Amino acid sequence: MTQFNHAVAALGLTQGDPAGIGPDIALLAWVMRREANVPAFVYIGDPAVLAVRARQLGLDANIEESTVANAVKLFETALPVLPIPTGVDVAAGKPHVAHARGTISAIEMAVDLCFKGEIRAVVTNPIAKSVLYEAGFGFPGHTEFLADLSARRTGNPVTPVMMLAGPKLRAVPVTIHIPLKDVPTALSQAAIIETCRIVAHDLQDRFDIEAPRLAVAGLNPHAGEGGSIGKEDDQIIHPAIRHLRDEGIDAFGPLPADTMFHDEARRRYDVAICMYHDQALIPVKALGFDESVNVTLGLPFVRTSPDHGTAFGIAGSGVARADSLIEALRLADRITTRHRAVA
Numbered sequence: 558m559t560q561f562n563h564a565v566a567a568l569g570l571t572q573g574d575p576a577g578i579g580p581d582i583a584l585l586a587w588v589m590r591r592e593a594n595v596p597a598f599v600y601i602g603d604p605a606v607l608a609v610r611a612r613q614l615g616l617d618a619n620i621e622e623s624t625v626a627n628a629v630k631l632f633e634t635a636l637p638v639l640p641i642p643t644g645v646d647v648a649a650g651k652p653h654v655a656h657a658r659g660t661i662s663a664i665e666m667a668v669d670l671c672f673k674g675e676i677r678a679v680v681t682n683p684i685a686k687s688v689l690y691e692a693g694f695g696f697p698g699h700t701e702f703l704a705d706l707s708a709r710r711t712g713n714p715v716t717p718v719m720m721l722a723g724p725k726l727r728a729v730p731v732t733i734h735i736p737l738k739d740v741p742t743a744l745s746q747a748a749i750i751e752t753c754r755i756v757a758h759d760l761q762d763r764f765d766i767e768a769p770r771l772a773v774a775g776l777n778p779h780a781g782e783g784g785s786i787g788k789e790d791d792q793i794i795h796p797a798i799r800h801l802r803d804e805g806i807d808a809f810g811p812l813p814a815d816t817m818f819h820d821e822a823r824r825r826y827d828v829a830i831c832m833y834h835d836q837a838l839i840p841v842k843a844l845g846f847d848e849s850v851n852v853t854l855g856l857p858f859v860r861t862s863p864d865h866g867t868a869f870g871i872a873g874s875g876v877a878r879a880d881s882l883i884e885a886l887r888l889a890d891r892i893t894t895r896h897r898a899v900a
């Protein structure tokens with residue numbers, strides 16, 4: 558298990574796709590560090606890209622290459638960077654397959670440093686999945702890549718779970734980046750049970766919720782309407798919930814998904830377990846796009862990320878907001894310092 562020194566270790570922030578808004582929001586988070594009480598982080602990526610982006614945005618940011626040990630001290634006066642040169646020119650808003658190597662190396666370095674206890678947590682800037690796929694990246698996204706890096710490191714299999722957490726809603730998709738048409742076949746009792754076990758454990762362990770209440774969404778309209786609008790709710794989701802309740806996990810449902818996200822309904826649970834990506838992410842982003850955070854449960858270290866993507870259309874324009882990234886940094890800080898008041 559990671560042995561980090563809370564008093565001295567920084568959070569590690571990966572650059573993400575350098576042509577996206579990762580550099581913009583990292584710079585903004587550093588510039589806002591005092592007024593927004595941003596915990597110290599070390600940027601893992603290309604310092605030259607940061608410097609060009611700072612000029613483009615007219616931001617007065619002092620960017621300095623750093624050692625990981627010196628990062629917290631340096632953070633007060635400069636944005637500390639562990640350099641990973643991209644090796645090719647990067648233009649804001651212009652993704653290129655040649656950027657992929659540096660993007661991936663930054664994630665690998667962050668995980669390595671976290672396992673060595675030299676950073677407290679991994680906070681990731683957004684990656685463009687299609688750019689990495691073009692470069693031969695073999696994972697749907699960070700979530701599965703981080704699990705693979707962890708499993709290779711520890712020798713133990715890791716099941717990662719994606720949770721989007723905001724002030725009004727936490728939601729978990731059981732299936733993640735797969736085509737909608739493949740969701741019914743990908744859903745299984747085992748997948749729902751395993752996901753819920755990890756969620757219940759991590760909400761207790763990392764979010765200090767003593768007895769987490771898991772509201773499980775149905776797949777079909779009206780949760781299948783007694784089997785007349787689809788069989789999965791009765792044949793897969795309901796038995797999985799029964800199994801979880803027998804284990805002592807407070808899971809209930811399947812609930813019709815259209816009526817489980819309004820204000821009063823959300824008071825009845827701590828997390829919504831959803832059957833597919835958009836069922837979970839649409840309500841989270843509709844209720845709090847700027848404040849919500851993507852956090853990976855089930856990993857042997859803490860990983861958070863903003864809830865948004867690379868937003869190539871606004872990179873380098875000064876439009877990107879750093880709110881979600883700042884929340885991701887704060888959440889990683891709270892979990893790793895074990896404060897009780899977490900998202």
Ligand SMILES: NC(=O)C1=CN([C@@H]2O[C@H](COP(=O)(O)OP(=O)(O)OC[C@H]3O[C@@H](n4cnc5c(N)ncnc54)[C@H](O)[C@@H]3O)[C@@H](O)[C@H]2O)C=CC1
Pocket residue numbers: 578582682683684685686687699851862863864865866867868869870871876877878879880881
């Ligand atoms: N954690 C990650 O690595 C994630 C990566 N992605 C990737 O991002 C790429 C683009 O995805 P999209 O669906 O277009 O979503 P997106 O989140 O990049 O953009 C959606 C809309 O929100 C705006 N937006 C996003 N972040 C913003 C911010 N911080 N401030 C102001 N406006 C903001 C964009 O300008 C755009 O109008 C895709 O390649 C996808 O794979 C998407 C989500 C998460």
Ligand SMILES: NCC(=O)COP(=O)(O)O
Pocket residue numbers: 684697698699700701838851862
């Ligand atoms: N839509 C959420 C998303 O794409 C984040 O994926 P990941 O890179 O955190 O696995």
